[in-house]
Amino acid sequence: MSKQREALWCALEERSWKGKTLASVTTPAFVIHKDVVQRNCTRMLQTCLSLGVKLRAQTKTHKTIEGIDLQTGGSRRCLVSSTLDECEFLADHGCDDVLFGHPLVAHHLHRVTRLTKALEEFHVMVDSEEAVQVLTDAAPPAGKQWSVFLKLDCGKKRAGVWHQDIELGCTIVKSLTSSNNIIFRGVYTHCGDTYAAANMQQLEEIRDANVSRLLVFVKALEARLGVVCQTVGVGSTPSCSNPSPLMAQLTELHPGNYVFYDVQQQLLGSCAQDDIAGAVATRVIGHYPHRNQMLIDCGFSGLTKQGEGKMPAAGYGVIKGHPNLRLRSLDQEHGTVEPTGDEELDYSKYPVGSMLFILPYHSCATAAQYGVYLVVEDGVVMEEWRPTRGW
Amino acid sequence: MSKQREALWCALEERSWKGKTLASVTTPAFVIHKDVVQRNCTRMLQTCLSLGVKLRAQTKTHKTIEGIDLQTGGSRRCLVSSTLDECEFLADHGCDDVLFGHPLVAHHLHRVTRLTKALEEFHVMVDSEEAVQVLTDAAPPAGKQWSVFLKLDCGKKRAGVWHQDIELGCTIVKSLTSSNNIIFRGVYTHCGDTYAAANMQQLEEIRDANVSRLLVFVKALEARLGVVCQTVGVGSTPSCSNPSPLMAQLTELHPGNYVFYDVQQQLLGSCAQDDIAGAVATRVIGHYPHRNQMLIDCGFSGLTKQGEGKMPAAGYGVIKGHPNLRLRSLDQEHGTVEPTGDEELDYSKYPVGSMLFILPYHSCATAAQYGVYLVVEDGVVMEEWRPTRGW
Numbered sequence: 185m186s187k188q189r190e191a192l193w194c195a196l197e198e199r200s201w202k203g204k205t206l207a208s209v210t211t212p213a214f215v216i217h218k219d220v221v222q223r224n225c226t227r228m229l230q231t232c233l234s235l236g237v238k239l240r241a242q243t244k245t246h247k248t249i250e251g252i253d254l255q256t257g258g259s260r261r262c263l264v265s266s267t268l269d270e271c272e273f274l275a276d277h278g279c280d281d282v283l284f285g286h287p288l289v290a291h292h293l294h295r296v297t298r299l300t301k302a303l304e305e306f307h308v309m310v311d312s313e314e315a316v317q318v319l320t321d322a323a324p325p326a327g328k329q330w331s332v333f334l335k336l337d338c339g340k341k342r343a344g345v346w347h348q349d350i351e352l353g354c355t356i357v358k359s360l361t362s363s364n365n366i367i368f369r370g371v372y373t374h375c376g377d378t379y380a381a382a383n384m385q386q387l388e389e390i391r392d393a394n395v396s397r398l399l400v401f402v403k404a405l406e407a408r409l410g411v412v413c414q415t416v417g418v419g420s421t422p423s424c425s426n427p428s429p430l431m432a433q434l435t436e437l438h439p440g441n442y443v444f445y446d447v448q449q450q451l452l453g454s455c456a457q458d459d460i461a462g463a464v465a466t467r468v469i470g471h472y473p474h475r476n477q478m479l480i481d482c483g484f485s486g487l488t489k490q491g492e493g494k495m496p497a498a499g500y501g502v503i504k505g506h507p508n509l510r511l512r513s514l515d516q517e518h519g520t521v522e523p524t525g526d527e528e529l530d531y532s533k534y535p536v537g538s539m540l541f542i543l544p545y546h547s548c549a550t551a552a553q554y555g556v557y558l559v560v561e562d563g564v565v566m567e568e569w570r571p572t573r574g575w
Numbered sequence: 576m577s578k579q580r581e582a583l584w585c586a587l588e589e590r591s592w593k594g595k596t597l598a599s600v601t602t603p604a605f606v607i608h609k610d611v612v613q614r615n616c617t618r619m620l621q622t623c624l625s626l627g628v629k630l631r632a633q634t635k636t637h638k639t640i641e642g643i644d645l646q647t648g649g650s651r652r653c654l655v656s657s658t659l660d661e662c663e664f665l666a667d668h669g670c671d672d673v674l675f676g677h678p679l680v681a682h683h684l685h686r687v688t689r690l691t692k693a694l695e696e697f698h699v700m701v702d703s704e705e706a707v708q709v710l711t712d713a714a715p716p717a718g719k720q721w722s723v724f725l726k727l728d729c730g731k732k733r734a735g736v737w738h739q740d741i742e743l744g745c746t747i748v749k750s751l752t753s754s755n756n757i758i759f760r761g762v763y764t765h766c767g768d769t770y771a772a773a774n775m776q777q778l779e780e781i782r783d784a785n786v787s788r789l790l791v792f793v794k795a796l797e798a799r800l801g802v803v804c805q806t807v808g809v810g811s812t813p814s815c816s817n818p819s820p821l822m823a824q825l826t827e828l829h830p831g832n833y834v835f836y837d838v839q840q841q842l843l844g845s846c847a848q849d850d851i852a853g854a855v856a857t858r859v860i861g862h863y864p865h866r867n868q869m870l871i872d873c874g875f876s877g878l879t880k881q882g883e884g885k886m887p888a889a890g891y892g893v894i895k896g897h898p899n900l901r902l903r904s905l906d907q908e909h910g911t912v913e914p915t916g917d918e919e920l921d922y923s924k925y926p927v928g929s930m931l932f933i934l935p936y937h938s939c940a941t942a943a944q945y946g947v948y949l950v951v952e953d954g955v956v957m958e959e960w961r962p963t964r965g966w
Contacts, residue, residue, distance in 0.1 A: 210659075210966050211682075244907055266908040268601075286908060287860050287870065289928050291602075311861060314927055342909055346865050376906065469678050470702060474737050479678065485943055486966070489881055515767065516635055516939055517657040517677060517966075518733055536705055537680050548907055552876055553943075555965055574946055575601050575877070575908075 201558055201565040206465065207539070209565065212486030213465045214554040215541065216444070218254075218567070220461035224442050225254040228424065235432045240264050240283065240417060242440025245548045247571035248557065249277045251443050264419075264438045268295045273572035275302050283307040285372070285438070287335060287343045288315045293322055301325035307369055311335040311344045316356055320363045332360055333372045333415065338397040339390065340376040347373075347397040350404045357411055370415030370435070371405075373398045378422035384453045391423040395430045421445070425454035446547035447495060447502050462551060463504055463541040465558075466519065471531045476522055478534055482542060483517040486553055491545030497524055501542040511542065592949055592956040597856065598930070600956065603877030604856045605945040606932065607835065609645075609958070611852035615833050616645040619815065626823045631655050631674060631808060633831025636939045638962035639948065640668045642834050655810075655829050659686045664963035666693050674698040676763070676829070678726060678734045679706045684713055692716035698760055702726040702735045707747055711754045723751055724763045724806065729788040730781065731767040738764075738788040741795045748802055761806030761826070762796075764789045769813035775844045782814035786821045812836070816845035837938035838886060838893050853942060854895055854932040856949075857910065862922045867913055869925060873933060874908040877944055882936030888915055892933040902933065 201209050232239040241255035244266045252260060252274070264283040265271050272295070274282050280303050284296065288308045299306045310316055310332055319330045334356055337344030345353045360368040375394035381387035395418055402413050418431065419438030431437065444462040445455040466482035491500040491511075499511035503521065513520045521540075523529050534540070544550035551557065551571065559567035592600050623630040632646035635657045643651060643665070655674040656662050663686070665673050671694050675687065679699045690697045701707055701723055710721045725747055728735030736744045751759040766785035772778035786809050793804050809822065810829030822828065835853040836846040857873035882891040882902075890902035894912070904911040912931075914920050925931070935941035942948065942962065950958035 212966060286872070289858065289860050289872075291858060291928060312927070341863075341866060341868075342904075342906060342911060343861055343870055346863075349865065467680065467682060469680050470734055472732075472737075474740065475732055477732075479734055481677070481680075481966075484881070484940055488879065489883075489940075490875070492880075492883065513733075515733060520733060536703070537682060549875060549880075575603060575872075 200568060202568055204565050206558070206560050206563050206565060209465065209558060211465050211467045211539070212482040214462060214551060214557045215465045215560050216462045216557050216569070218559045218561070220459060221251065221254055221443055224445060224455075224459055224461060228255075228439060228442050229257055231424065231427050232437055235427060235434075235437070237431065237434050238262055238436045240419070240436045240438040242266070242285070242419065242438050243270055243274065245440045245443050246551060246557070246569070247273070247573070248569040250567065250569045252277070252279060255443060262436075267575045268292060268299075269572055269574045271299055271306070275299060281305040283309065283333065283372075285309055285374075287311050288318065290318045293318060297322070297325060300328050300330065305331060307331040307333055309333045309335045309372060310356065310360075311337075313356055313359065316359045316363075320359065320365055322365070324365050329367045330365055331367050331369055333369050334360070336371050336373045336398060336401055338373045338375060338394040338418075340374055342374065342376060344373065347401050350401065350408070353401060354405065354408050357405055357409060361409070361411055368411065370413035370417070371398060371402055372415075372417045372438075375418055375420045375423050378420050379448075379452065381422065381452060384426070387422055387426060387452060388428065391426070392428055392430055394418055394423070395428065395434065399433055421449055422452045422454045425449070441548060444547040444551065446550075447491070447498070447543050447545045451495075457502075457543070460543050460547075462547050462557070463543050464501070464550060465539050465541055468534045468536050468538050468540065471536060473529075473531065476529050477512070478521050478529065478531065480519045480521055480540060481517065482514075482519050484514045485516050487514060487519070487542060487544060488546065488549040488553060489514055490549045494545055501544055504541040504543050506540065509540075591959060593959055595956050597949070597951050597954050597956060600856065600949060602856050602858045602930070603873040605853060605942060605948045606856045606951050607853045607948050607960070609950045609952070611850060612642065612645055612834055615836060615846075615850055615852060619646075619830065619833050620648055622815065622818050623828055626818060626825075626828070628822065628825050629653055629827045631810070631827045631829040633657070633676065633810065633829050634661055634665065636831045636834050637942060637948070637960070638664070638964070639960040641958065641960045643668070643670060646834060653827075658966045659683060659690075660963055660965045662690055662697070666690055672696040674700065674724065676700055676765075678702050679709065681709045684709060688713070688716060691719050691721065696722060698722040698724055700724045700726045700763060701747065701751075702728075704747055704750065707750045707754075711750065711756055713756070715756050720758045721756055722758050722760055724760050725751070727762050727764045727789060727792055729764045729766060729785040729809075731765055733765065733767060735764065738792050741792065741799070744792060745796065745799050748796055748800060752800070752802055759802065761804035761808070762789060762793055763806075763808045763829075766809050766811045766814050769811050770839075770843065772813065772843060775817070778813055778817060778843060779819065782817070783819055783821055785809055785814070786819065786825065790824055812840055813843045813845045816840070832939060835938040835942065837941075838882070838889070838934050838936045842886075848893075848934070851934050851938070853938050853948070854934050855892070855941060857931050857933060859925045859927050859929050859931065862927060864920070864922065867920050868903070869912050869920065869922070871910040871912055871931060872908065873905075873910050875905045876907050878905060878910070878933060878935060879937065879940040879944065880905055881940045885936055892935055895932040895934055897931065
């Protein structure tokens with residue numbers, strides 16, 4: 185930071201909002217309600233406890249150490265992250281038992297080696313013979329082995345060995361178990377196809393199909409190779425927020441979005457609107473009575489356009505407490521708000537300078553737009569959470 | 576940065592990619608071709624020169640000092656930014672004659688005062704009597720006046736006094752010109768409705784409608800109030816990339832996206848594909864022959880979903896040099912790629928670990944996902960541009 189910029193910022197006392205009123209913060213701002221985060225995290229820990237499985241908390245939605253403390257009940261253990269940047273961030277903050285939940289390729293090896301050395305337990309995920317080869321060809325750090333999960337595709341059709349391809353699965357597991365470099369940990373599935381469910385019945389069907397397919401695969405491994413999977417994990421917020429008794433046959437769940445939830449999760453039935461812990465604070469910056477609209481200072485840079493077409497009534501995001509308002513359009517730094525119906529906008533309710541709070545359609549995308557999240561209680565910024573960023 | 580993280584990063588020598596090969600960089604990465612940026616910037620400067628108007632370069636697409644140097648031919652003068660953060664970034668880097676191109680509200684006053692003090696010329700934009708009141712009520716820094724543009728809406732229907740509302744326009748300008756605190760600079764229009772054009776004819780019609788409406792308004796101001804606008808500006812990349820002789824009657828143009836361009840601009844006819852200066856470098860991370868797809872390590876976190884539904888053939892982004900490939904889906908850190916037609920994917924062309932380059936639908940949104948842009952020449956990272964971020 186240059187001297188002049190430092191001067192501007194220090195003079196403004198804006199480098200930290202802690203202790204200041206919400207009314208004073210620069211908008212757009214990502215505001216979180218810690219009590220709601222706490223409640224969401226406690227509920228997921230209890231879900232896992234009652235199923236008799238571990239929670240391997242996915243950190244991708246918030247990417248903060250404060251969120252991880254709530255997810256893990258303070259232990260900072262048993263985590264999964266989707267970028268090596270996050271894994272390194274976790275390593276920095278005393279976390280351990282971390283899974284890099286992304287298909288391993290050769291390019292990752294250098295950083296994976298460092299993390300394997302730095303942590304007591306660092307795990308990677310493979311879904312091909314080529315990826316196994318990367319590990320069998322490389323020497324793990326002294327006194328360590330590569331700790332490896334097989335990624336299985338039980339319906340999502342993203343990464344993973346297709347669950348019906350028992351041959352390929354067995355070939356990979358055989359390679360994993362026969363290398364001295366490697367400890368085979370078990371099998372992992374992301375049941376992200378639950379996001380495509382149109383209703384709760386479909387969601388439950390997709391969830392149970394994923395779990396059943398995974399269990400069938402695990403039994404086939406045992407029958408064919410005599411290999412017992414120490415870990416069998418399935419995750420996604422829609423499935424773990426609506427758990428099934430079938431999940432008690434697993435050893436781990438690994439949801440992530442539940443920390444904040446969002447409108448997408450509400451529409452899926454994963455949560456109530458009151459469970460959505462994060463919102464974008466924005467100010468009304470203009471009244472345009474001739475077109476029955478007003479302007480806010482949140483554009484796609486502060487929200488993302490992920491809600492486009494997903495919430496016909498609300499537009500790009502739900503304006504909390506104002507079901508009569510639609511976020512009609514988003515440019516980079518501006519949003520246009522209008523009534524949902526034919527009524528005239530009552531501008532006296534929304535003075536220029538007043539704040540509105542937008543519940544994001546997809547909190548993972550929205551949170552990633554911010555260098556800091558403001559934890560607000562009774563109108564005061566109590567904490568600032570600073571997420572990691574990058575890859 | 577904690578000691579451990581510092582150690583991890585330093586050991587990896589990844590804190591800077593400068594001088595390293597493109598093949599070695601962490602993906603996704605935002606890669607820019609400086610020669611293309613340079614060409615785009617030179618062309619826009621020439622357009623303005625031949626029209627006899629100034630270029631007031633909008634910085635929002637790239638938010639870097641390197642981009643500003645190319646936009647301004649090194650002068651760092653005559654700029655417009657849409658956030659106060661950017662204005663402060665510019666002030667830090669010796670830029671001047673800067674317009675905060677966002678409707679002014681009372682909350683901005685503190686930072687606007689600092690910037691007015693710090694810069695020789697700092698301008699704000701108003702579109703309401705309330706905003707004028709904010710300025711007339713506040714003392715400008717010693718020896719300064721508030722420098723103010725009237726924002727006019729000539730068709731975009733975002734911010735601004737509606738061009739036909741001459742009464743409101745005159746009332747505001749009268750207040751501006753009668754306050755000792757204020758210098759009235761002129762009138763400004765963002766002709767962003769050009770983005771809605773379905774073809775070049777429509778684009779030209781919208782562009783000319785905006786310019787004509789602005790000129791009519793300016794004449795009305797002069798006729799009614801005897802006020803001459805020192806500055807009359809219109810901007811948007813589609814209009815300024817396809818300029819009209821009518822624009823010679825203006826004093827300034829203020830496009831921004833042209834620095835990088837993108838697929839949206841190509842589809843609008845603002846540029847050719849070769850003019851798109853930025854692309855997301857991503858690696859192939861998995862082959863899935865049973866579903867004729869492959870996986871890449873760029874998800875919405877590295878591209879944004881702004882292309883959704885906009886490019887039926889390409890999907891979420893155009894994969895450069897591979898018109899036969901579609902970016903079918905995007906999760907947070909994964910993208911699924913498949914052929915556009917019925918053909919079988921030839922995996923030998925796309926080995927795991929090989930790079931693909933995605934041309935973004937909207938470069939402003941995509942660039943904002945990155946803390947650094949990599950300037951690549953002949954496969955080597957020659958420069959790193961670090962954008963400012965926030966509001």
